[in-house]
Amino acid sequence: MLNPVCRRAWTLALLASPAFLPLACAGKPKVEPATLVLSQGRIVTVDDGKPEGQALAARGDTIVAVGTNEEVAPYIGPQTRVVDLRGRLAIPGFIDGHGHFTGVGQARITLNLTKVKNWDEVVAMVKDAAQKAGPGEWIRGRGWHQDKWDQKPKPAVEGFPTHQSLSAASPNNPVVLTHASGHASFANAKAMELAGVTGRTPNPPGGEILKDPKGAPTGLFRETASRLLQGAYAKAREGMKPEEVEAETRREVQLADEEAVSKGVTSFQDAGSSFETIDVFKKVAAEGKLGLRLFVMIRDTNERMATKLAAYRLVDGYDRHLTVRAIKHTIDGALGSRGAWLLEPYSDLPTSTGLNTTPVATVEETAKLAMANGYQLCVHAIGDRANRETLNIFEAAFKANPDKKDVRWRVEHAQHLSLADIPRFGQLGVIASMQGIHCTSDAVFVPARLGDRRSEEGAYVWQKLMKSGAVVSNGTDAPVEDVDPIPNFYASVTRKLADGSTFYPDQRMTRTEALRSYTLNAAYAAFEESSKGSLSPGKLADVVVLSKDILTVPEEEIKAARVDYTIVGGKVLHEGK
Structure with missing residues (x-):
């Protein structure tokens, strides 16, 4: 038998x-x-x-x-x-190598502007939301991109709309709409009033309040200038009880977890959360309510990190569902909002080379904290100047700590590189944490921003980086892009735009390379290749x-x-x- x-x-x-x-x-x-x-x-x-x-x-x-x-x-x-x-x-x-976990959940709660065809549609959505909102309630949204609309807004400054029509649609409710890149915000008059912004408000370090020829704010806030709006929103929430704030974060975590898991993401590398958000992650994980595995980069001030890093370091905690062993920093902005820090001026804005959003000296201090506390350092760098400065910081830290051999520091995005800096990734052992879909999503405006020569030499050069010996990992930067790995995989192996054209196809990944970038390479980028x-x-x-x-x-x-x-x-x- x-x-x-x-x-x-x-x-x-x-x-x-x-x-x-x-x-x-x-x-x-x-x-x-x-x-x-x-x-x-x-x-x-x-x-x-x-x-x-x-x-x-x-x-x-x-x-x-x-x-x-x-x-x-x-x-x-x-x-x-x-x-x-x-x-x-x-x-x-699939291991999403770079995204914003609570942001994925937030995107399901606020206005989704990723599919709007023009500024008029944005205004119409806000008007509808304002009619349903309570008195003084903030209206938030995300996902708009002026270079992807079917018609240019009028009036406009530097291709961005001005706030008048938005302010008319919501005169009494403050409105803040985050750019698709996450590196700019658009506000109506009420939000600017609450933020104390006028034509006399100076640009903060690493940011810009875009103004019209008469010196009046247009409503567009680049990079660190968005913190003025964030501060006003935070002030409006001061009356919330701690348990209400926690419940809100828990809801975002739940929604993000559900969406990512439904799309095949089993591990998610969260590119920057505060200590308070990490506390909520711990509670959710301890309750067994975190479906995927979360790898978290801490994003906070050097002053706070200096006192908290040792206590927060965690590897394979809560049944291997939560790891906290990295630090996230941002040295420049995004190409779409012309905030990426370049060596030479923008081709379509010759007066600007972008923005250095965090002083180099501050990032250097963070590097020292990372080395001293056994943390991986992950720096957002998109422009070629930003990437060069980041590589310089990394190289100096490595030379100052020759006994630390396997630190696996990362450049997040590494989108536009100088030819001279491409080999340095492999030479230094720096991981290029990239997002395949950024290439095809951004390609509609990259030649305008950089010109043909710079676009071909250094934009999204996956093959050149791999040939340098660098490990290239993949992700979506969700909610900047959809957390779905399938469109990202397709973009990685085709570099094909919606109109059927391809963006420098010689830099495409093979399907095997793309799969590895989304699995084993992403695991390596988090010190997890032995377990996943x-x-x-x-x-x-x-x-x-x-x-x-x-x-x-x-x-x-x-x-x-x-x-x-x-x-x-x-x-x-x-x-x-």
Whole structure:
């Protein structure tokens, strides 16, 4: 009589031929049953030692076997959940290498302006929201981008609208609308009044209040100038109780977790949260309510970090769902709002080279704190000047601490580089934390900002960076872009715009490179390559099953792929309908 393992295997009609199965089972030593088995699929492991299999077994949160259907069959016991993949692709869970976790949740609560076609649509959405809002209630939104509208706003200053129509749509409710990049804000008259902004208000260091030819604020706030609006909003919330603030953050965490998991993201690298937000992350994780795994970069002042870093460092906490071991800093702005810090002036604004949003000396001090406390340093740098200054800071810190060999410091974005600085990434061992979809999303305005020569030489140069020896990781920068990995993967392997044109296609990633950038490379960028990023025995059972094989289908079919299963720690957290 067949043992229980074999009886269960017999019930899987396609698992193996009936003639072979009894012999296979009889000859196998007994193993402890798995809690989950995926069979009859294409398992792409991103493990060079065993690149592919047909089936995978997990016991608890750990992978115990990858191989043929026959090799994995002995792991099936009476209580094992068996998922017949029916030929579908299973890959390591996507690791979003750079995003803003609570921002993903916030984007689902505030006005979503990512799809608006022009300024008139923005104004109409705000007018509708104002009619529903309570007296004095702040109206917030995010996602607009003036270079992606079907018509230019009139009147305009530097291509941005002016606030008059927005102020008329919401005369009594303050309005703040964050740019798609997150590096500029637009305000109505009421919000500017509450922020104390007039034509005489000076530009803060690292920011700009855009003004019209008569010196009146237009409503556009670049980079650190947005903090004036944030301060007014914070003042309006001073009456909130601590538990109300925490409940709001918890709601954002819940919404972000649900959305990311539904799209196949099993780990998320959060690019900058305060100590207070991290406290909420800890509570949610301790309650077992964090579905994906969260890697957090602290974003706070040097003064606060100097006293708190030691107490907040955490690796694989709360059942390996929360890690806090990195610091986030921002040295410049974004290209879309002309805040990226350049070596030479903008081609479409010759009077400007962008903005240095945080003094170099401040970032240098942060580097010392990071080294002293065993933290990874992750610096946002988009323009070529910003990248050069960041690499200089890193190089000086490495030379001053020769005993610290594996720090894996990162440049977040690394979007536009000088030819002279590209080799330095590999030479210094600096990780380029990039976002494939930024290339195709930004390509509509990059040539205007940089000109053709600079665009070709140094914009989104993934192949050049990889050839320098640098590790390139991938992510979405959500909510700047959708947290969905599929459009990002498509952008990484095609560099194709909506109109069918391609942006310097020689820098495209192969599909294998793109998958690795989103899995094993992203794990490496967080010191987690020994536990995740590939489907290998002993690693965490974080797996995604897709409806289409994005590694082999015609490239236009990639966009149609959907997530059928998201598995974190051997548990199915999302199952597509």
